[in-house]
Amino acid sequence: MQLKCGKKYPDDVLYNVCQIGDRIIGSKYTDKSIKPDILVNQGYTKCSVAVTSNNSCITTDKNIKEELQKNRIDALYIEENNIKLLKKDGTLSEMRGFIGGATLIFDNKFVIFGDINKLENKENITNHLNKYGLELIDFKGLDVYDYGGGIVI
Numbered sequence: 001m002q003l004k005c006g007k008k009y010p011d012d013v014l015y016n017v018c019q020i021g022d023r024i025i026g027s028k029y030t031d032k033s034i035k036p037d038i039l040v041n042q043g044y045t046k047c048s049v050a051v052t053s054n055n056s057c058i059t060t061d062k063n064i065k066e067e068l069q070k071n072r073i074d075a076l077y078i079e080e081n082n083i084k085l086l087k088k089d090g091t092l093s094e095m096r097g098f099i100g101g102a103t104l105i106f107d108n109k110f111v112i113f114g115d116i117n118k119l120e121n122k123e124n125i126t127n128h129l130n131k132y133g134l135e136l137i138d139f140k141g142l143d144v145y146d147y148g149g150g151i152v153i
Contacts, residue, residue, distance in 0.1 A: 013030075018046040020055065021055055023073070024037050024038070026038075027041065027042060029043045030045075038071050039067075049064060050105070050110075055073055056131075056132055057073065057076070062077055076124060076125075080099060080119055082143075082144060083098065084143050084145045085097035085101075100149055102147070104152070105134070106152045109135045109137050112137070112138045113147055113150075115139055117138075
């Protein structure tokens with residue numbers, strides 16, 4: 001049986017899962033072919049999480065933080081109002097963006113899609129990155145945008 005993602009929540013989050021180390025974090029909306037090790041309420045699971053190591057992350061969701069900490073994952077919670085989100089037509093949304101969608105990690109580098117100095121939680125984020133030996137790469141002078149994350153190819 002082939003499942004088809006939809007355009008509206010919750011049909012748009014079937015594959016919005018996050019992997020921290022060998023654990024998969026998902027929600028009740030996760031496609032049944034994926035077996036999450038940790039279930040959270042947030043359908044936009046990966047969007048809400050920026051993975052920083054095999055056992056740590058930054059999240060903008062309190063409930064995700066609590067569930068991950070119960071599972072011995074170091075989860076830094078931040079409440080961040082300065083991550084911008086675009087609508088499908090390219091105009092600015094009234095909704096806030098997510099940390100997971102505004103970042104990418106590769107080769108011990110933590111890339112943020114904008115200038116970390118534009119974020120209210122820059123000090124907490126920087127301290128967390130230092131704790132895990134991650135080099136910050138940001139784009140000076142630019143607002144931080146949630147582009148839905150990134151992949152290295």
